[in-house]
Amino acid sequence: MRGETTDAGGWSRSDAVRMGAARALSVPGIVLFGSFLGFGAFARAAGLDAGQSLFVTIAVFALPGQVVLVDQIAGGAGVVATAIAVTLTAVRLLPMTVAILPVMRTSRTSIPKQVLLSHFVAVTVWIESMRRMPDLDRRLRIPFFLGVVLTLWPICMIATVLGYYMAGGVPLPISAALILLTPLYFLLSMMSAARHRIDWLAIAGGLCLGPVFHLYAPGLDLLWTGLAGGTFAYLLGRARRA
């Protein structure tokens, strides 16, 4: 199968784009399609219109941040509080970006081009790209990455709009299932990405503290959950390692 070939000798850049697109159209595309159907339904439930929902997917393109953003909007939070909550979920994109760019760029990739590429650093894209790119000739890596994102981005946009309109007209169990997709996808993708004890402690801490802070510190609950759960995980993970 040519999709499994790692010797890039005779490959053109457009071959690499096609290979990235083919990867994106399998499991990652299916998962994201379903998850963004769920996001579209969630955005509608939160009171956004279809254009606003689509714009969130285009502008943010990172599901956890999108859900936090929409959740905060629905709760009537201000722009500063919302930006803080969203930015905290997006911090994870920093190490992901730091890790992927040295693998992806060539010596001739300009900073503006890297900034443009960085907009598409999101969990699913990152997992797929990091898994495949190291086996590719360096000149083919950005084309491969572009093949992945230029397939997944439109899939997410289409699914957002479809999910938005389906949420009103589908049976209640289906609509409920679409909304459940988002937390399931988050949880399992976090577990897929978890490598160290700290990651698992942070997942457990967040799961336990989230509902507690929701009751006792509504509004800033995600912030407190992240700070308390994350610091707990960091300290405990550190202590155990020492």
Added chain:
Amino acid sequence: MNGVGAGVWPYLFIVLAGFAATDLWRILGVFLSARIDEDSEVLLWVRAVATALVAGLVARLVIYPVGDLASTALTVRLAAAAIGIATFFIVRRNMLAGILAGEAALLAAVWLVPG
């Protein structure tokens, strides 16, 4: 029903609190990628905070859901999540299998168990 409003403001809100708040880190990542060690202490802590925050959101979305998911029983949602997680691990950390199993469990419970 629409508590968001119309016109330009919602879009500007999304640009400021969504796009800028997110891509700030991506762009910072571009500039730090030349120098910063991915396993530095500060990033370990920061990533733990972000992970816990998203996990907290997961718990909230399951325990205090929005929309039509709120019409299902809490035990059904928790069982669906547990079945999804168990399947994920049984099928060697396969995300799709875990998600499908969790969804199937929710639908089965809603359709087959009356009330």
